Amino acid sequence: MASYETYDYDVLVIGAGGAGLRAAIEASVGNLSVGLICKSLLGKAHTVMAEGGVAAALANVDERDSWRVHFADTMRGGQYLSNARMAELHAKESPDRVRELEGWGALFDRTQEGSILQRNFGGHQYPRLAHVGDRTGLEMIRALQDHGIHQGIDVHMEHTVVSLLKTGDRVSGAFGYEREKGRFKIFSAKAIVLATGGVGKAYKVTSNSWEYTGDGHSLAYHAGAELIDMEFVQFHPTGMVWPSSVRGILVTEGVRGEGGILKNSEGKRFMFDDIPELYVNQTADNPEEGWRYTQGERDTRRPPELLTRDHVARCIVREVQEGRGSPHGGVFLDIAWIKEKIPNAPEHIRRKLPSMYHQFKELADIDITEEPMEVGPTTHYIMGGIRVDADSQMTAVPGLFAAGECAAGLHGANRLGGNSLSDLLVFGKRAGEYAAQFAMENETVPIEAAAIDAVAAQTLKPFENAQDGDNPYNIQAQLQEKMQKLVGIARSQESLTQALEEIQNLREKAANVHAIGNREYNAGWHTALDLDCLLTVSEAITLAALERRASIGAHSRDDYPEKEEPGAGKYNTIVQKAPDGTMALRRYPVPGLQADLQAIIDEIG
Amino acid sequence: MAKATFRIWRGDANAAQFVDYETEVAEGMVVLDAIHRIQADQANDMAVRWNCKAGKCGSCSAEVNGNPKLMCMARLNDLPLDEPVTVEPMRAFPLIKDLVTDVSWNFKVKEKMKPFAPRPPDAEDGTWRMEQEDIDHIQEFRKCIECFLCQDVCHVLREHDLHEEFIGPRFFVYAASLEMHPIDTENRLEELKDSDGIGYCNITKCCTKVCPEHITITDNAIIPLKERVVDEFYDPIKKLFRVFS
Helix, strand or coil: CCCCEEEEEEEEEECCCHHHHHHHHHHCCCCCCEEEECCCCCCCCHHHHCCCCEECCCCCCCCCCCHHHHHHHHHHHCCCCCCHHHHHHHHHHHHHHHHHHHHCCCCCCECCCCCECEECCCCCCCCCEECCCCCHHHHHHHHHHHHHCCCCCEEECCEEEEEEEEECCEEEEEEEEECCCCCEEEEEEEEEEECCCCCHHHCCCECCCCCCCCHHHHHHHHCCCCEECCCCEEEEEEEECCCHHHCCCECCCHHHHCCCEEECCCCCCHHHHCCCHHHHHHECCCHHHHHHHHCCCCCCCECHHHCCHHHHHHHHHHHHHCCCCCCCCCEEEECHHHHHCCCCHHHHHHHHCHHHHHHHHHHHCCCCCCCCEEEEEEEEEECCEEECCCCCCECCCCCEEECHHHEECCCCCCCCCCHHHHHHHHHHHHHHHHHHHHHHHCCCCCCCHHHHHHHHHHHHHHHHCCCCCCCHHHHHHHHHHHHHHHCCCCECHHHHHHHHHHHHHHHHHHCCCCCCCCCCCCHHHHHHHHHHHHHHHHHHHHHHHHHCCCCECCECECCCCCCCCCCCCCEEEEEEECCCCCEEEEEEECCCCCHHHHHHHHHHC | CEEEEEEEEEEECCCEEEEEEEEEECCCCEHHHHHHHHHHHCCCCCCCCCCCCCCCCCCCEEEECCEEEEHHHCEHHHCCCCCCEEEECCCCCCEEECCEECCHHHHHHHHHCCCCCECCCCCCCCCCCCCHHHHHHHHHHCCCCCCCHHHHHCHHHHCCCCCCCCCCHHHHHHHHHHHCCCCECCCCHHHHHCCCCHHHCCCCCHHHHHCCCCCCHHHHHHHHHHHHHHHHHCCHHHHHHHHHC
């Protein structure tokens, strides 16, 4: 074996967004040695972009809120495909996880009484999102970062893991490279937590950054773990659509939470036209009631703009397809209209939505206090991911844990806004705690040298491929085009079958991409290496989408518009690597609810 | 489609120079879009640091036509495109490659500062009560996205290279956010005076001018901290007055 720089930890956390940081902090509590790998610089992970807030039933604004209502809202939002135990733990524990951040320096906006203020968000029955204007993610990651750097955690910035290492059945370490010089590093660990985020870069229009290439999903899959619910990709209803260079950048749901309304080119509030059965009783049937709801008036129902994201996104697509879209292929999101309702509206908007105000002012020359924004759906989040035990977050591979967006179970067929930031706190902590426990109970297992040399050779292959091999950026762009067109909001047997073929073709081309230059901070080489992860998650999404012959939550099939296949019952899809190396798919029936949880659903709905 | 030339700093710590690239530009593009297009089509191995592309993460700091900016927020239609647009890395930090610099010094500085230390919780559930008006000014400091453009333009760091004796505007903002935090109990004034070198700042406000988050660094963070340091250590008359009053 060639010699590589080697680190030895009790717990290694891969990914340094909210979930990874929270896991690392927890794992370091008992004086264990903890390594934390960041793909970028510390504090730049995707959590920083979260805007609207973190969902927690603190009941500071409406005392009727409780973990039980939060649980019921999450289950309904996920179309009852969520792991109920995860939804229960999440609803029960997120208040403590949010309060704890205050002790680490986070400063949420306040109520009149000086407590943490909470705002309305889609699918949440009561004002539940603790927030800081529209930069909640920044506040959270900074609080975690500034606390985390004093816990003795060994931080490796700008490192990427390309493979997990196993010894027998157990995970024994990770192989990666550091960006600056391109040197390889070996991380030996008794337990590993994956917290790598999502897969948005598999699509052309996305709110996600270059990092979001499905690394954790792919690493876990190749190590033998299961991926569930991969067909459920969230297309956030409101991304920027113009100018085209900023297409996909997120426009927070907080705009609608503060009273923003959606209109088509005819000036009509089209969201009133189609209100799903599951939500009829909770939705306002006139604009006035909807407005009063956004202003926190009790016993009012939410405006239809605050229905779940999957539904709002589909309604926007319908308006555009039927010729009632805005000039650049979106619809209008109007917050400026609230000047009819409140004095000093421009100042109010700038205070509540400061980063939206700047984003549109500086990138689109639009003053959102004066005129409507143009918005359309953007690939935002994946509900599916690595299957984990609800309590411990351990995967099917002993010693391998996962938390945050790359793990799955909590959100079912659709995630509610605000439930991601709470997810990563609750389950980041749990993953860190149980990984630490695993590390204390188990010895280090030696890493097998042969495995390392094989991965190293594979990682250098793009440099050795023939010079006429494809440009890695071209292959990535082609994959994004195909996924957007064939595996996007509207899917069919035909589009998905074609997508599988395209993915196979691109996989062959990806094996021969050529990287120019040397190993130092070489973006082309990194893009080439990320392709394998992107192709793996793209195939998993497509296979699962083919399997689910129904339209439920974020998954829509033109050829199967009904919510359930006749006689199929409720199930989750599971993707796993077969012994012959192919991707195998199976269904897993959703287990019945525990009596106490069922009682909550029966009562609250 | 119109074309424009970008004069980009290429190379590493040993050798680097400007290289011209011509690329197509369209309405609404920002400098980072042009850099990405050049990277994908003509210079696959070009190093550039970026993440969110929406002015929220503070990764893509660079000097565009000599002005420190986030490349993702630098609109092409604000630049004269009839001449080459120069894009260089931040000059106050060591070059790694192309547009990427070694900013690790900043992370080390923060680690050395005294962390947040809250008073015991006000309520039984472990929470505190704070008025919104008492935290407004700290929330301004907490808008910081750590792009380090303020560090890049600060002459104490850029020209005088006093990285060992001076923590720079970013970390005065950080210190202010802790010192003025309503529930923090720590005192950081001695460090601010000594190891953090706040005295070196002569209030030229270069940092405030480049802050993409529009934080009034000098007026709201540095000057009040300087006043606290002066009150604590340099005001014998005031001290005497206090003794006799």
